[in-house]
Amino acid sequence: MTHGRTGRMPDNGSTALQPRLPEPPAWLRWLPVLYVAAVLLLEPVTPVDWPVSFVLVAVPLVAAFAHGPVVVSAATVFALVMEGVLAGTPCCAGRPVGYLLDRHYVASYVCTALVGALGTILAAHRIRRERTLADVRYVAETAQRVLLRPLPHRIGRLRLESLYLSAAAHARIGGDLYEAVPTPHGVRLLIGDVRGKGLLAVETAAALLGAFREVAYDEPGLLEVVARADASMHRRAAWLGGAETAERFVTAVFAEIPAEGDVVRIVNCGHPPPIRLRDGEVRELDSGRPAPPLNLGMLVEEPYHVDTYPFRPGDQLLLYTDGVTETRDASGAFYPLLDRLRSWGPLPPEELLDRIHDDLLAHSHGGLGDDTAALAVCLLPEEPPDA
Known part of the structure; x- marks a missing residue:
């Protein structure tokens, strides 16, 4: 390939x-x-x-x-x-x-x-x-490791695994991104997809990751994190200038899993909705209230909102970019992610991403047409206190 x-x-x-x-x-x-x-x-x-x-x-x-x-x-x-x-x-x-x-x-x-x-x-x-x-x-490869630094496999009660596939020949870096940051407010997650390709997309991804890593720790609320990230993307687009300033946007999902209280808070910025896997149930966490991508928030009065969903021990959250669901087979059919997840049944994060990785390559016959990123997060049961 x-x-x-x-x-x-x-x-x-x-x-x-x-x-x-x-x-x-x-x-x-x-x-x-x-x-x-x-x-x-x-x-x-x-x-x-x-x-x-x-x-x-x-x-x-x-x-x-x-x-x-x-x-x-x-x-x-x-x-x-x-x-x-x-x-x-x-x-x-x-x-x-x-x-x-x-x-x-x-x-x-x-x-x-x-x-x-x-x-x-x-x-x-x-x-x-x-x-x-x-x-x-x-x-x-070195830039990839700096931009998308390896995530720890364990943060508190969360088990994390990540996947990245680049469609660019002779390179392993693109415009898809993800991050997980432990903060006093819980573990905050980000997955995003920069519009466009090439060096400009990589630079934009680096700018968003840098902004997120900084504000995720400082801001008390998830909406404030998103607002700061949106402002950072808007400043960057304005600094680059040109007639396509408004078209330099990033779709993203911000998620927050508090240390206590079994919930997940999500702000979706025009991105494919996360999927919650629970005891064989596969559900898209989509509130039905669309929100604009980052750098387009100024176009609406109240662009972003927080949606809260139950997230119990044993539940798993799958964040992914549209490179997964828009992968086509030889007949042009899109990759059926939800059907695949339902047919596979419960899998630990590492095995789940391995299965998605192999299945995407098989579905596309090794011909991925877009960058692909995914992040799987599982909430582990709370450990009993020592006697």
Whole structure:
């Protein structure tokens, strides 16, 4: 698959990522050997005026697809030697020894040497390109870990797991975002989707995450957190300027799970509604009162409101971006998230996101068309006090 993907975010203590060159498939690495073997099998059974050994001129080029310049150079020397051996072996289709220096064979030697030189240059250029690509992907991975830093698996009574898949080729970073912040007011969650793609979307996601991490701890109410985030997005859009200022928006869901009191408070800013999973029941937490995305709140008088839902021990909250539900199969059908959740039954957060991850790739045949993020949060039973 050519799409960047991170799957579940790694632990904070995981080994630092290092640039690695892509490993070519095994069949491509062995292709030069198979190519030479095919020539050796054909040579004895072809007529004298059909010198199949001439096709050995392509061996260096075949080797350049998967190997470095040293191997390509060695393949060139090997091809030259094999051409001479086949041309000077009388047993090959009754060919006399004099064919070794026949002008046609000499021309073949020269062509093989030239193709070998070009193949060596091609292999060196390919290696440089692959190193550059590996460095770019390494930088993207590092930026991903800074922007979407790994979430702790446990915050108080909450068990958390996260998933991120990028549809961008050769990169693992995009405009989808999520965060979880423990505060004196409870654990506050955010998931969002920046309009647009590319570097501007990544910068906007970073700005929103920075604002949320700051205000989530300071503001006593969830509405105040949303208002501050909306103001931050509006200032950023105005600072960027241009005719599309009003179109630079972010859909998002803000959630708050207090340390005491088994409820979840949600402010939905034009985003797909969260899903609560409880004892086999799958319910979208949608109040039916639509709210605008961030940076569009100034268009209505009272843009945002808090909805409160019961959230008992054992309940699970699934936050996700529209990259999940808008993933299409070969026939163009959208991914049926609710049906899948109902058919799978209760699953712990880690297994749930693993199942969604694998099922999305299977549904789309590896052809994700949009960035995808998801956050699963389960409320654990309260631990009894020590005796």
